[in-house]
Amino acid sequence: MNGQTPAKDHDGIAIEVHGLVKRFGKTTALDGVDLTARTGTVLGLLGPNGAGKTTVVRTLATLIRPDAGTATVLGYDVQRDAHPVRQLVGLTGQYASVDELLSGLNNLVMIGRLLGISRGEAKARAAELLERFDLTEAARRPAKTYSGGMRRRLDLAASLVGRPRVLFLDEPTTGLDPRSRNELWSIVRGLTADGVTVLLTTQYLEEADQLCHDITVIDKGQVIATGTPDELKAKVSGQVLAVTPADPGRVPQIEDILTQRHRLAPATSPDSGTVTVAVPDSALVPALVRELDEAGIGIEELALRKPSLDEVFLALTGNRAPEPEGIPQ
Amino acid sequence: MTALAPAVTVAPSRRLSPLTAVANTLTLTWRSLLKLRTNPEDIFGLVLTPVMYLLLFTYLFGGAISGNVHNYLQFELPGILVLAVIFSTLGTGQALSEDIRTGVFDRFRSLPISRSAPLAGAVLGDVTRYALSVAITLAFGMLLGFRIQASPLAAAAACLLVLVFALSMCWLSALLGLVSGSARGVQWIGSLIYFPLTFGSNVLVPTDKLPGWLQAFVKGNPLTFLTEAERGLLVGGPVAPAVIRTLLWSLGLFLVFAPLAVQVYRRRT
CATH class of the missing domain: 3.30.70.260 (ACT domain)
Known part of the structure; x- marks a missing residue:
């Protein structure tokens, strides 16, 4: 039998990161990042390309080990307690990581089976998620025949099979059309209403403004600002x-x-x-x-x-604000 | 939003039980086999490769090497068996590199599953592919006129032996898949290794018809031993030394490449 560990007390804090450092060769991807996500809220991690957003997400999802600093998810250390952390989180990466040769249905059944659900339950869970994400009609087609938006939805469904309590979304709407983007936003809002904590990286300031309760702005591996969208706007x-x-x-x-x-x-x-x-x-x-x-x-x-969040971003990073293309007004 | 509501009550478990690791591996074996059913190109490659080899080499070289087609078929089929299976091991590395490229591997690694299950599941699924490749080669060869001259038991041993060897070789392929980063890379580097290894053997031409320097290479090539063993087990002749050498080579390749592949895989994990 698996040894059960009691749920830890974490005072309404779902994600806590202190002094995270990660180097790849000579490049310092993260240079002492701190961030905190309150349980049941959306924390936006905002920054230009190469700022280190994905590295933060990958560290929290136990995919890479930091060189220094600590990161905990619901009180579990991502390095020491990687296995418990993996049971609590869901990850949707920057690229839809679904098995293109399998059907949408089988992709989800596979995840369910890997999570230890019986075949029947896994199928029922897959059907439920496919329905929720409007993929029922395409359920039996190989995922390689899906459109970009459908793949993203399948990818998100895959990360929700295990009913995670913390969800990492790495640039979930990059390249999506406005309709798919709005759908995704409403799903994220629904998830937080159910108590799920979401860490979302984005280059789109409008997305952060619309969706996030708190925002952490990073640039060149360092946190340059934190606050609610309104607080950030007031900073300029x-x-x-x-x-x-x-x-x-x-x-x-x-x-x-x-x-x-x-x-x-x-x-x-x-x-x-x-x-x-x-x-x-x-x-x-x-x-x-x-x-x-x-x-x-x-x-x-x-x-x-x-000032809009774009202008705040511009003032904070001294860079050009990210191009808002792909988010038509 | 009930479909998405999180599980609140269950506390996460500390460690993975060995039983879970087995179940994870079987699920990923199922996944690997599912692709065979849903991916027509895969089936095509698996079926057509041995058929093409047999047709091409039998009628191209048959007369020239053995005087007539039937004699050559008896000589060559055990070799084609080796050729077909060895080349199909490249698929293992290609599938792995594809999983890395598409991010499927990252998905697996973010799940609370056995760390080694993706690797073990992929290899187990591929053994089934190799078995299919053996069956197709034998069946089509017999259709062309190949006759098994040894006992059925020996023939079964022949099939098993080539599978054992393939199971060792696929770790080399897995290693290539883990380090090369693309299916095309595996194809490329794999071909550089596989072509001299397969054709620089007694698979198609008897060793004594080769120039001296090439004979030296051929005589040390593990595929020569494997082919000799296959010939003995399928059409008769001395068997024991070749089988033993093949098994030793299999063990050696496994002991070198499996830990290396696992090492590289772990470092990625």
């Missing part, structure tokens, strides 16, 4: 001015005025022709409007608003 002082000229040809002129006269750092969206700029002091706005008027630039739209 001041407001954002968005100017759209009637004639898109005048954009360079607006940029000139902002950079040279006011030493500001504007960014222009090539699609809408809108110039946005963080203004430290809103008293600056009337002067700017006057200068634009004097330069004879007709304004189609002008707005002063709180």
Whole structure:
């Protein structure tokens, strides 16, 4: 018989990570990462490509061993108690890791059997999940015939066969169409309503804003900010001015005025022709409007608003914010 | 959301029982065999390879080497048996590298299952493929006119022996699969090793018809011993020395490559 260990007391904290360090050869992927996820919430791990998001997830899912630091899931240490941790977590990686040669049904039955469920129960559980993820019709087709969105759903279903209490989602919506993305979001919300803790990595700020209770921003293997989406937005002082000229040809002129006269750092969206700029002091706005008027630039739209998470990200990382393509508005 | 609700009550177990490890291995063997049923290309390769070898080599070399096709078939079929099975061991490494590439391995490793089950399950499933390959080669050979001249018991021993050897070779293939990172890589490196090994033997041509320097290589090649043993067990002739040498080679290959493959696999795990 397996020795049972009592559930540990973990004070409403599902995931706790302290000083995590991981090196791959000479590259330091994680350089002392700390993070905490409260039970039943979504923690967003936000950062540009190569920031170390996947390494955090893989460490927590017991796939790689850290060089230093500790990580616990529901009170179990991912290194010392890897086996108990594996019984509590589900993982959906960046790429749908399903067996492409097996049918969707058999993929799920296989996982169920591996988790020690009887054949009959495994089939019932698979059918239930296929139904939930709208894959019943495709259940008996090999997974290689599935569309990208279907594969992702199957992959997510596979990580839920064992009813995990903590779920890791590594960039779950990258490359998904808006409908599939919305479906996934609603599934994640449903899971947290049931008490599941979700750690989600994403490059999409809108996703983090919509879905996450807390956000940890990492860059180059280090945590650079933590907080709720609102707290993070408040961290960037001041407001954002968005100017759209009637004639898109005048954009360079607006940029000139902002950079040279006011030493500001504007960014222009090539699609809408809108110039946005963080203004430290809103008293600056009337002067700017006057200068634009004097330069004879007709304004189609002008707005002063709180910074978006994109702009927060930009301010925090000093990098370009990740491209929001694939998340059509 | 009942379909997704987490299990709350059960505390996780500390360790994996040996019984669970066996069950995990059998589940993954089932998975490996399932692919055979659902993947027509796989079946095609498994069936067509020996059929193609037999047709091609029998009619291409038959007259030239043995004077007539029937004599050559009696000589060559045990060798084709070896050829077909040995080449099908490449599939083991290809499947493993594919599992690594697609992330299926990561999925397995994130589950509370036996660490060695994915490797053991893959190998066990493949032994069935090798058996199929043996059966097809023998059946098609007999259709072309091959006659088993030794006792049925000896013939059964022939089938078993080639499977034992394949079971050792597949660990080399598994190692290639674990280190090369792609199915194409396995195919590539595998071919570099397998071609000289298989064709540089007495599989297709009697050793005494070869130039001296090649004879030296052929005489030391384990596949030469295996083929000799197969010939003895299927059509008659001396058996014991070749069988013993084959078994020793099998053991040696197993002792070298199985621990190496497991080592590499563990390091990934």
